[in-house]
Amino acid sequence: MSLLQGVLMRIRYAAAACAGLALLASSTGCTVPEAGSTGITVTADGQPVGVLMVCHHHIDAAVLYTGDGGDESEDVGSWSRAQPAGGFVTWPLRTGGAGWSVDRQPPATLERQRTYVLYGATEDNSWSTTDVSFTLAHLAALTPGRVRYFAGEVPGADDDGYLTASTEDFRADACEDD
Secondary structure: OOHHHHHHHHHHHHHHHHHHHHHHHHHOOOOOOEEEEEEEEEOOOOOEEEEEEEEEEEEEEEEEEEOOOOOOOEEEEEEEEEEEEEEEEEEEOOOOEOOEEEEEOOOOOOOOOOOEEEEEEOOOOOOEEEOEEEOHHHHHHOOOOEEEEEOOOOOOOOOOOEEEEEHHHHHHHHOOOO
16 A cells, blocks of 8 residues: 555545534434423312422523424413422412412413423523323323322323322432432
């Protein structure tokens, strides 16, 4: 092998390595690290209540949107806190409270065939919580003290990984992986 062939081979290897790195970099998206979990429950009269278990860092906002996060998604509710939330917090979606202010009022009546997604966030997009998706049918099946949340592939979870359990179980499960 001549010196020129050796140099050309090294250039090819370097170009292939750079192309591979560029492909890898372009296929990974920017994600916000998770600081905890989100759940949904209801009041005695069936009104939705947001539930967060903040395991570390803080959460100072929450967003409710429709759809799957794609082009058809639409933000339909948002809340913020003057003091960041830590630990276990709940708030009525319709009225806010418990430190939460309603920034964008959610619909007075949720649509029957629509999927809603709720998650906690930070104003600077540094942290978020796992989201919870729900429909009116999911809310109708809940009772106070029972929380729907994403648990992954665990016994009792539905095909999408959502589990309905007691508030105590949600609190225990939420920070299990942290």
